[in-house]
Amino acid sequence: MSGSLFQLTVLGTRGSVPVCGRDYSVFGGNTSCYMVTAGEETIFLDAGSGLVNAPVSFSSTPVILLSHLHLDHIIGLGMYPRLSRKGMETRLYLPVDEEENALSLLNGLYSPPYWPLSLTDYAGSLEVNALKEPFTVGDVAIDWITGSHPGGSLVFRLRYRGKTLVYVTDYERDDASYEMLVSFARDADLLMVDGQYTTEEYPKRKGFGHSTPEIGIELKDRCNAKRLLLIHHDPGKTDRIMLLQEAILRRENVRFAREGEVYSI
Ligand SMILES: [Zn+2]
Numbered sequence: 001m002s003g004s005l006f007q008l009t010v011l012g013t014r015g016s017v018p019v020c021g022r023d024y025s026v027f028g029g030n031t032s033c034y035m036v037t038a039g040e041e042t043i044f045l046d047a048g049s050g051l052v053n054a055p056v057s058f059s060s061t062p063v064i065l066l067s068h069l070h071l072d073h074i075i076g077l078g079m080y081p082r083l084s085r086k087g088m089e090t091r092l093y094l095p096v097d098e099e100e101n102a103l104s105l106l107n108g109l110y111s112p113p114y115w116p117l118s119l120t121d122y123a124g125s126l127e128v129n130a131l132k133e134p135f136t137v138g139d140v141a142i143d144w145i146t147g148s149h150p151g152g153s154l155v156f157r158l159r160y161r162g163k164t165l166v167y168v169t170d171y172e173r174d175d176a177s178y179e180m181l182v183s184f185a186r187d188a189d190l191l192m193v194d195g196q197y198t199t200e201e202y203p204k205r206k207g208f209g210h211s212t213p214e215i216g217i218e219l220k221d222r223c224n225a226k227r228l229l230l231i232h233h234d235p236g237k238t239d240r241i242m243l244l245q246e247a248i249l250r251r252e253n254v255r256f257a258r259e260g261e262v263y264s265i
């Protein structure tokens with residue numbers, strides 16, 4: 001693997017709940033999970049149902065970053081095959097104050113009667129950490145700001161060898177956070193933004209914590225990002241609807257993320 005490789009693999013880009021069937025074959029039905037490869041390092045953005053299809057073996061310990069704890073962002077964790085492999089270690093970071101809280105929060109879902117095992121009962125080892133200070137994974141610098149979403153959600157920035165990826169999932173525009181976001185995402189090479197609702201749908205879903213493709217495009221222009229991937233697709237939007245929506249937007253370097261695709265950063 002090249003030491004300068006910096007790429008994003010889309011494992012799941014659906015919001016709210018997984019969907020399946022022939023109407024979802026283009027954009028995919030798994031919920032939020034993206035695999036970032038940076039040289040020898042692997043960093044997952046969120047652990048939605050897409051994580052179940054992720055590779056298991058890596059040359060260094062993979063890291064999972066959770067933007068927040070809504071079910072669509074953690075539902076893949078319990079079925080990620082790597083957790084069941086003895087001797088394999090995975091590190092996970094989530095936004096809480098203390099490590100103890102971090103593990104118990106996740107085990108609030110991953111324990112009987114909701115799930116047969118707690119996350120410490122798997123054969124592999126999962127190290128659960130609270131996000132406190134910006135940190136590095138190999139040569140990848142990771143930092144974040146707080147976005148705008150019911151219960152909170154983090155916006156992550158990953159920088160590697162002069163290139164920048166910014167991940168803005170589960171984000172509803174408000175004036176204060178938006179201006180912060182513009183400077184945080186300045187000159188991003190790849191910007192990923194929640195585009196769950198159309199501008200027409202948005203007024204009825206105000207307060208649900210999501211944005212529109214137009215908000216993503218405006219953010220791309222304001223922060224001078226090179227490319228925009230629209231993410232967190234609404235589970236009610238079939239391929240036909242989304243292809244139509246994409247054709248109407250018709251903007252250079254703007255695309256709805258498709259499960260299975262790989263993007264160079
Ligand atoms: Zn979500």
Ligand SMILES: [Zn+2]
Pocket residue numbers: 068070149153170209
């Ligand atoms: Zn959410």
